[in-house]
Amino acid sequence: MAGPPASLSGQDVGSFAYLTIKDRIPQILTKVIDTLHRHKSEFFEKHGEEGMEAEKKAISLLSKLRNELQTDKPIVPFVEKFADTDIWNQYLEYQQSLLNESNGKPSWFQSPWLFVECYMYRRIHEAIIQSPPIDDFDVFKESKDQNFFESQESVIALCTHLQQLTRTIDDLEENQLKNEFFKLLQISLWGNKCDLSISGGESSSQKTDVLNSLEDLKPFILVNDLEQLWSLLSKYKKAGGTTPLVRVDIVLDNSGFELVTDLVLADFFLSSKLATEIHFHGKTIPWFVSDTTIRDFNWLIEQVKSCNHIWMSKCGADWGKYLKMGRWIYHDHIFWTLPHEYCAMPQVAPDLYAELQKAHLILFKGDLNYRKLTGDRKWEFTVPFHQALNGFHPAPLCSIRTLKAEIQVGLQPGQGEQLTAAEPSWLTGGKYGVFQFDGPL
Ligand SMILES: O=P(O)(O)OC[C@H]1O[C@](O)(CO)[C@@H](O)[C@@H]1O
Numbered sequence: 001m002a003g004p005p006a007s008l009s010g011q012d013v014g015s016f017a018y019l020t021i022k023d024r025i026p027q028i029l030t031k032v033i034d035t036l037h038r039h040k041s042e043f044f045e046k047h048g049e050e051g052m053e054a055e056k057k058a059i060s061l062l063s064k065l066r067n068e069l070q071t072d073k074p075i076v077p078f079v080e081k082f083a084d085t086d087i088w089n090q091y092l093e094y095q096q097s098l099l100n101e102s103n104g105k106p107s108w109f110q111s112p113w114l115f116v117e118c119y120m121y122r123r124i125h126e127a128i129i130q131s132p133p134i135d136d137f138d139v140f141k142e143s144k145d146q147n148f149f150e151s152q153e154s155v156i157a158l159c160t161h162l163q164q165l166t167r168t169i170d171d172l173e174e175n176q177l178k179n180e181f182f183k184l185l186q187i188s189l190w191g192n193k194c195d196l197s198i199s200g201g202e203s204s205s206q207k208t209d210v211l212n213s214l215e216d217l218k219p220f221i222l223v224n225d226l227e228q229l230w231s232l233l234s235k236y237k238k239a240g241g242t243t244p245l246v247r248v249d250i251v252l253d254n255s256g257f258e259l260v261t262d263l264v265l266a267d268f269f270l271s272s273k274l275a276t277e278i279h280f281h282g283k284t285i286p287w288f289v290s291d292t293t294i295r296d297f298n299w300l301i302e303q304v305k306s307c308n309h310i311w312m313s314k315c316g317a318d319w320g321k322y323l324k325m326g327r328w329i330y331h332d333h334i335f336w337t338l339p340h341e342y343c344a345m346p347q348v349a350p351d352l353y354a355e356l357q358k359a360h361l362i363l364f365k366g367d368l369n370y371r372k373l374t375g376d377r378k379w380e381f382t383v384p385f386h387q388a389l390n391g392f393h394p395a396p397l398c399s400i401r402t403l404k405a406e407i408q409v410g411l412q413p414g415q416g417e418q419l420t421a422a423e424p425s426w427l428t429g430g431k432y433g434v435f436q437f438d439g440p441l
């Protein structure tokens with residue numbers, strides 16, 4: 001049998017991968033440098049001269065990185081010792097070995113896009129950890145927080161909806177409950193439009209009322225496996241306690257508004273008794289601009305809790321309690337910020353794979369997770385999702401993703417071609433979305 005297809009790459013001039021490496025990534029790097037500049041006086045107040053020196057050092061490392069990228073230099077190994085340095089450098093050697101026949105060196109435009117894009121964020125982190133005492137500065141924190149504040153009205157609407165729903169949840173008929181479940185899943189899907197890396201780090205908050213737009217957005221869901229999710233979870237609920245622990249894992253994506261939609265969904269899982277335990281998975285380092293770290297997760301819950309709005313603060317208080325009681329559990333693992341596709345998880349991170357195997361359902365949020373699930377490869381649009389997962393089946397899983405990269409599988413024959421003819425940017429504009437399920441029911 002033929003192996004999986006080639007990786008998306010900057011080699012394909014004019015592709016989204018190419019344009020990302022050429023334009024979007026340097027733009028993000030420039031923004032990071034600017035952010036450090038703007039915090040100069042803060043570093044001085046906190047650390048004196050040493051803080052100023054550290055800022056200079058980080059900026060010079062980042063400027064060097066931008067130059068390497070823009071002149072398509074070879075990818076160089078990491079030097080600073082960190083938890084994942086050896087794995088990263090081994091992966092770099094592996095990429096080198098793939099090129100050995102042609103005697104080339106992996107470079108920015110010649111290597112797989114997934115690899116170089118992850119590498120760029122890891123190099124930003126290296127520049128920061130090499131610059132103590134500002135080595136725990138999150139260069140993206142400001143924009144993540146801004147995204148949350150700018151979405152305030154939508155957050156209030158969502159929290160109010162959730163609180164009204166949970167007050168009467170036990171009286172709902174099965175069909176009504178299913179309807180509400182589907183609504184919150186769709187909100188979590190469209191919440192994924194708001195990532196900050198696709199917009200080159202520019203603000204991309206939620207300003208419209210998603211709750212009232214769900215019907216209008218339905219035609220843009222290209223694969224809709226929501227029924228499978230319902231069958232799977234309602235089966236446990238109907239069995240009435242024969243499966244006393246029902247665990248749902250959410251592999252988080254972006255902080256800000258998207259994280260609120262995920263927490264609202266996670267709250268609903270518990271209140272509806274469709275699940276008894278929610279496990280969140282976040283990033284250990286700042287990643288793809290807007291991804292959630294433990295600091296973002298705690299910060300956001302604290303913000304929701306201390307807000308001057310009765311239903312919003314009630315949500316925050318409930319979420320704090322879930323965490324205290326262990327009904328919500330937050331995990332992070334270095335694997336999520338490695339460049340590997342997920343089918344490599346059993347070898348690279350067997351502990352994480354074993355953890356995911358305990359779930360009854362795993363939700364993977366966002367575009368980058370989709371790229372890693374499918375290996376970021378040039379699959380035909382009609383290839384089944386199961387096949388593109390390439391052996392990654394820890395538990396029943398579902399990708400909840402708006403399309404922001406030139407990859408999509410599991411479509412009907414002709415569907416992709418029709419979309420291409422009607423709307424050339426359908427794969428990358430974040431306008432379309434999928435709920436794509438894999439696993440036994
Ligand atoms: O936050 P998400 O949905 O994973 O998206 C991150 C985005 O960054 C990109 O890699 C572009 O830089 C897109 O391919 C991807 O959609």
Ligand SMILES: [Mn+2]
Pocket residue numbers: 195253254288290291366368
């Ligand atoms: Mn993201």
